[in-house]
Amino acid sequence: MPPPLPGTCISAGRALPCSTGCGRGSRRGRSSCASRTPIASAARRSRCKPSSTGCAGWGSPGTRARKWADRTRLTSRRSAWRPTRSTPRRSSPGAVPTGAIAPRSSSTSCASRRRARSDITTQHKELQDEVILRADGVPLYNFGAVVDDVEMGITLVARGDDHIVNTPRQILMYQALGYPVPTFAHLPMILGADKQRLSKRHGAVSVLQYRDDGYLPGALVNYLVRLGWSHGDQEIFSLQELIEKFDWEHVGDTAGVFNPEKLLWLNQQWIKATPVPELARHVAPLLAQRGVQVDSERLARVLPPIVERAKTLVDMAEQARTFFEKGVRFDEAAAKKNLTPDTRPLLVEARDLVARRIGEGPHALEQAFRELATQRGLGLGKLAQPVRVAVTGTTVSPPLFETLVLLGRDEALARIDAALARTGG
């Protein structure tokens, strides 16, 4: 075994200088003294990162943990270790025995999730001495986390399954420091499509990416919560419902694979259930990003027919922009098929109809188109499709007559004229 690096550590067993073996090989024995921490309520673990904002007044976790180490005399003695050229000059404490904080012969239990009642017991002989400060005085994660949480008065620590092994170490630190041990709960992890765990170090995407991709915040939360928790057959939850209904009793045991398709579907459901003015607030910035400035009132009128055929806010922005722009870019294939000498007479008649009847609203316009189609012995589709291409440039759009009305008389006629110019007649 390589000689342990100098640093400050606490012994998981009896008091032993960690520079001489980190407590390995000392007595072991049977058991008891398991502390149990039943899971009580729902809350997500939150932690301020040193670099993050919003921690004003707390100081950095690093600084605080270091102070604590001093205050609790965890760094009080010097060992035989001496700095070498390769170690930073500031590093001074060296290895220090800290006194036994838990007999090696016992075990520590923490509650996992699982019906809120299964405990995981760790034999202390499985634990290594815990280094809490690096040789240069920088506190390490498990110690920093405990100090941080004590200072913030955290009572429930809920995190991924991958933290299970950290839990007994942290419980021991709370006990050594004389602070009440919070409730610990562990949630199943989230796996990527490759079934590998999703983490900030593998495969994860910034949540902001989902915003940019047009997902409603509530939809993302809804999806993520359902991944690992369930409430009967219900799939769609408002944030309020989530708060009211979430319970540890129904948190699952198995890691879940992140399924983008289902997120997409859920986002669509959320879009359909979100009031138009609110959707407009989300879509406006996306349109602005595309160089389209809109007024919210008009946007709110344009959105309803789009809601039904959008899975994301980005879809909505893309579909909405045509209502704010002059003219249209024709999809060549669509134009080639629908704007032909054959359809020209139809388009001319349709133009006339639009010019005369558009002020009567979509229903009257549709009625007029149906009558015209019947007179020509055609189905409505034969007449509507060329007009759709003329007015939107594509074969896919919201209902034609609503589209025409939303466009307004001038713009609709201008687009039909532009299309007519392409029919080669």
Add this chain to the structure above:
RNA sequence: GGCCCCAUCGUCUAGUGGCCUAGGACGGAGGCCUCUCACGCCUCAAACAUGGGUUCGAAUCCCGUUGGGGUCACCA
């Protein structure tokens, strides 16, 4: 490898001993609706890893096996 966690349709899951010839949702296939595309509606395919126990009865409880995952840092 040690320790720990986990195991129902492709995926998310319901299921807490009889209500299960296993239910819902996403995705897939087919159909209806229809001015296009969607939405919506209907139908279909699709799962209890495996071997033992316990029990009148097991997807559910116990043990083993197999498989997957986590963790074994002066990273977080």
